[in-house]
Amino acid sequence: MAYADRHTPQTPVPVLIYDALIARHLRHPRGFLGRRVARQMNAANLPLYELALDQLALGPTDRTLDLGFGGGPGFTLMAARTPGGVVYGIDSSATMLKQAERRHVNLIAAQRLIVLRGDFADIPIADAQIDAIVTVNTIYFWADPTPPLAEAMRVLAPGGRLAIAFRLPAVEQRKKFERIGFLYRAPDIVADLMVAARFSAATIAQGKGRTVPFFCISAAKPA
Template sequence: MKYHKLVENAGRPQGFWGKMMIKAMNKGHSELTDWALAHLEIKRNYNALDIGCGGGKTVSKLCKKIGNGKVFGVDFSELCVEKTKKLNKNNIMCGKASILQASVSSLPFEDNKFDVITAVETFYFWPDKLNDLKEVYRVLKSGGKLLLVFEMVKSEDEPHKWDKVEKSLGIEAVSKDGIVDILLHAGYQNIRTYSKSSTGWLCVTAEKE
């Protein structure tokens, strides 16, 4: 029952079990996020965006790397926005962070705003992945980079590893080739993939022309 209730709240956390899911995500994704961020150059004057900010841990990590820039976080879940604001209270008070409730399909930002955009374990839930990637492309600066981070990755060695989660949530694990292909179709270039063999993790960086 506990597993079922937690999984139900993976896409859009709400209520008690949503709070538990957010807590689990902050803890469970921290090492994955650190590993992925090591593959992305983040300068101290950058403007950054974290899509699907969840409990706010990635926003916090980005704030530590950015000096006089700014970090924005967006999430579709009202509860996630609330929890991210709470975790990043000091960053918000000093003007280093701003958190908004919004969908990746319609980002509330002007064109060419961000130097880097991150999305940790959220791509599976995007409603229209190709067009959503184009929307992300719109708000990236020329030369800006997108970082997509995945734990749920299909592999030949373990083809059924994620079957239970996929069925429960109605989502699909990703493949390296599939992510590269959709990024190319969305207009990105200089796509690079990084895998951690011991965990099966995958992160992908892609650049706006």
């Protein structure tokens, strides 16, 4: 056996610890490291937001909601596509909420953006107040997809649309993230979940990531 083979560690412990730390901040960005991770997400995730917003065919006065907004990369795009509408953002992270309040002072002051701390499974918005919901890179954390889908259905107005965007790495790469708590579902499974939650037949769109493909599954609440 060659020297390199004998001495290659079988379990790359330091990498696992690093991955687990990053995963923790992807799921719940907190403090300094949470802000650093969010900054990286902002640039990397814009194409997913663009694909998702394209599927929603937004009208100028639509009320939109970003569920799990993170560093808020979608807010400016959403506001630009709905110049007469209001953008809502819900996230469970206090760090992300504070950051959004600091970064989007003008949109908030103009009452074009409302950010709230809350949970996917208990959205702090009254029934039928939203025309379109986008949620990007959050489905990995939906251990049980039923409550978030039911809540999305509840806050949507009749005919309102939901777009769920996420990356789907190759199987080998996926395993690493699955070990640290991410859940991956194939696009047709996500479409089936939406239909089971009483959304209309779902549409699957695919984006070309530089390294990892991404998808957006969209469907409407019956009118």
